[in-house]
Amino acid sequence: MRIPIEGMMDIQSSKPRVVIIGAGFGGLWAARTLARAPVDVLVIDRNNYHTFLALLYQVAAAELDAEDIAYPVRSVFWKMPNVDFLLAHARSIDAQNQTVETDGGIIPYDYLIIATGSVTSTFGVPGVEENAYFLKTLEEAVALKNHIICCFEAASREPDPDKKRALLTFVIVGGGATGVEYSGALAELISGPLVRDYPGIDFHDVRILLLEAAPQLVGPMPDNLRDYTAAQLRKMGVDVRLKTAVAQVTPERALLQNGEAIATNTVVWTAGVRGEALAADSGIAVERDGRVSVRDTLQIGNDERIYVIGDLASIQEDTRVLPMVAQVAIQSGVRAAQNILRQLAGQSPKPFRYADRGSMIAIGRKAAGVAIGKKTFKGFFAWVLWLVIHLANLIGFRNRIMVLTNWAWDYLLYERAVRYVFPSNMPSGSKACSCAPEEK
């Protein structure tokens, strides 16, 4: 029995309906847990693909194709006959009538799992929204990659030395995992293939700055890995500046809070994330960071039929709020689905307990840091661990082969195969530093 999606008139199923909003790790694992259970499941997402966000920075560094880290959602459900998919944008939730309003119709639910994740937060810093590049979606990663290549093309024919240096200055804001990993990957993109692509550019003009407001990089990692990370990046030529905050971003400059102005056409903003807006817009109570404070069963405070999981859920455990990482999303997705099945069986939902598998960060070719429990690893062995774990978590065997081939290219041959600028990939209204000189 399929779920009708054009309204509430022609519901013919007698099975309870579970609607899951979001096809990230949380949503997919919730759906998987409900496959073959006596429920009808509908997964709603505004993209027809799942994105493996952990490798997004490699797309933005021309290391992987966008297609390599995307997987068609419908393929995931081929072997789950009770799971259907709707490509649509969920606009709001009507908890009283138990419906979700989407641009594909009004969807009724018996149970709802909200798994819309997190979005970039600019913290209101002036000019960031308009002038900075982001790294939270596949489109943003492709746009950033195109922009980087365009900066080099424009620099290769720029006669003014100041303008040329600004085109070749790349400022990355935020020393968390994304900022660190992108700084490293960008440094390797430039020192490898781009040096060979642009014999006319003096690479002493190229600068990569990584700015972090806190006194250290990758805050949640153990001390020795924090130091290792900063040292590795500096060895790769990245100008790592701690206790450095950005006050304003313009198309030609990043202004720091200490008064310094950095002339640049490229500010990559990875400094903050917040909960996606659907829950808040639907009247569900959220914290200051836009995340929904859930009960230990992952239900929201005043509605036993609504669960929130993954990045969007603010899950208090002992003294900490769980981090926005894939493992929390997966485990909370499974727990929410199991709790719905318990409710249907007349049992009470169980509290969620997070099994922390550790954290890892890749700084570049052959350099990574891994923390598992109290143990830490760094260097080549950690990097191999990083490779294996990321490949294993990628959905789809073909994607694994493609990623492996691209990595082999990159790591063995110091070549980046995918540094094309597809004009149609450029979001309309894209930012400064266009390839076409007259549009600058």
Next chain:
Amino acid sequence: MRIPIEGMMDIQSSKPRVVIIGAGFGGLWAARTLARAPVDVLVIDRNNYHTFLALLYQVAAAELDAEDIAYPVRSVFWKMPNVDFLLAHARSIDAQNQTVETDGGIIPYDYLIIATGSVTSTFGVPGVEENAYFLKTLEEAVALKNHIICCFEAASREPDPDKKRALLTFVIVGGGATGVEYSGALAELISGPLVRDYPGIDFHDVRILLLEAAPQLVGPMPDNLRDYTAAQLRKMGVDVRLKTAVAQVTPERALLQNGEAIATNTVVWTAGVRGEALAADSGIAVERDGRVSVRDTLQIGNDERIYVIGDLASIQEDTRVLPMVAQVAIQSGVRAAQNILRQLAGQSPKPFRYADRGSMIAIGRKAAGVAIGKKTFKGFFAWVLWLVIHLANLIGFRNRIMVLTNWAWDYLLYERAVRYVFPSNMPSGSKACSCAPEEK
């Protein structure tokens, strides 16, 4: 010595300058022939990648990634120190002053090779320009793929049976190689993965029509291969209609000259090509099809410093004009470059002779037709030949691995891995049949 690109003031090289406009097969092979010769070469293209056009239809059928058939132009020139690249749009040629005006500056030349190829011709059929999809550029192929997937998404939630059938009716106009190969690839995309993706769609509603005005498909092929091609396509469910011409295209219909109206949101126009406009716009005499009628040396009639090669050249040989195929482009590119070197050595340019290596067409998985001289092959053996020759002609070893992996996926597992709809891939002002229902 690099070629200055901001004007004609700071030319410091004493070597003759050869400018090549276009980085297709013709332009690249001309550049390759001039590598290490005592000339400075500048290749101008509006994309920073070379496109392997022979496999474009597979990108539009979600069989290959766009990246698989693109190759970064600058990589081609890594080992050619006298060849430089300019990412720019060539606007016009000033033969008197020996310059090319581009949006990256005015480029002086001593010798010029125009290799800008061919573009789609609508023959002025009303509505084609506005409403049909094309298959001549990578952007167009990606836009068409996105559109096909969007049609299925929209059909899966369309309650009106007539609108649903129109969404699932695909009209391909033109029975040349592109039209035939795309019809076959589309039929396999639909009968393989899409049937599994959309269990809610009745696939009896899906129709693929291939319309050809002439009495047979693939005109230049031998008779037995023409018949084989039509028979194979019909076996795959394609409604092949010969002697059928299109009179008008609207967003909801294809109107035939025989008065029939086909309700469809998808018309793919592969019926005609013409010479790209740069030569004509610069006052160089062209034929009715926009191609430049060249001397047997590939020079234009009234200027010994300007060569035209590839699709843009109308090369009369014995009783025929050479076809617009990669082999003509490659061979004429080499000949033009050699002739420039002869001119520089004080010798007279030699006439071009085309060595015809035959032609081939792939109708689908395990079915192809190959004509070499008077010999013809068809079926599985021809298909293997087709695979090998296309892989060999692809530039870049990585691209070959990627294509091979995707083909293995497709041909062995009947899966298409790359059927994503990336919104940012959508050219602005894209045509009917959007994914988002309210935009329909």
